[in-house]
Amino acid sequence: MTKKTALHIISSARGSESFSKGLSSAIVDKLIGNQEIDVVVERDLTKETPPFLHSNLVGAFYKDPRFVEEEERQLLKYADSVVSDVSKADILILGTPMYNLGMSALLKAWIDQLVRYGITYSYNEKGAREGHLNGKKVYLAIASGGRLQDWSGNYEFIASHVKAVFDAYIGLTDVEIFRVEGTAMPGFQPDYQKILENL
Ligand SMILES: Cc1cc2nc3c(=O)[nH]c(=O)nc-3n(C[C@H](O)[C@H](O)[C@H](O)COP(=O)(O)O)c2cc1C
Structure with missing residues (x-):
């Protein structure tokens, strides 16, 4: 089987206590175990903080290179x-x-x-938007203190937002969501293997 490179992005402020990091790391481990990836590039955004957009940066984004x-x-x-x-990552x-x-x-x-x-x-010449970094699988691991099912309305924004942006502006359409929910509930213990049983 062709081996692949994964890019692992961590964005919780809670370091080793983080459940989203726990779940995304469990995805990494499972993909390694399944022999689907063999190179993992990890970026912890709390250590390599992305700058916010500001006018000079936005100007540079849109300038002819x-x-x-x-x-x-x-x-x-x-x-x-x-x-x-x-660009270098497959997953x-x-x-x-x-x-x-x-x-x-x-x-x-x-x-x-x-x-x-x-x-x-x-x-393109017909005016249709086209994403360019196609063909990569995306896994999104979301940790929440509560559970989506406990809200009366549709309060799901994270997965739908990421899916829409990746589809519209990057060209990535295969986004699979995993959730570790209820992390703020008394006695909560994550079961990452159960969450990832179908991976
Ligand atoms: C500032 C802040 C806002 C939060 N907002 C929500 C929320 O809107 N809904 C929810 O279910 N949990 C919320 N939580 C709980 C976190 O989602 C929960 O602690 C989760 O485990 C955090 O992810 P982490 O463990 O990867 O750090 C919030 C926590 C913090 C610190």
Whole structure:
């Protein structure tokens, strides 16, 4: 079987206590055990914090690469490294806590560094948007203190947001979601093997 490279993104502020990191690491271990990946590149966004967008950076994002100046090249370094990481990977494994019903701000900032007009997507001659980094499998591991089923309305935003952005602006359509839920409930113990039994 052809071996593959995985990019593992960690975005919880809780280090070794993190359940999203626990679940995403269990996905990594299982894929290694299944002999689906043999190289893992790990990026802990709490240690390599993505910059927030600001006007000079946005300006550099949209500039014709031939005219990018040295100062802008420096600003683009993090974004370029994210594009490089994702381009080299066959499989993405993203972990995120649920914070206020959304993904970690670190993961959102990382996605804002990744999505680039002309690099991860563009428009064809018919005006249709096309993503360019196609064909990679994405696993998204979400940890939440509560459980989605306990909300009366549809309060699912993280998976739908990530799926939509990856589809529209990157070209990645195969996003599989795993959840470790109820982490704030008394006596909670994660069972990652059970959550990943079909992986
Ligand atoms: C600032 C903050 C906001 C949170 N918001 C929610 C929330 O909206 N819904 C929920 O179910 N849990 C929420 N939680 C609980 C976390 O999702 C839970 O602790 C989860 O395990 C965090 O992921 P981690 O273990 O990977 O750090 C929140 C926790 C914090 C610290």
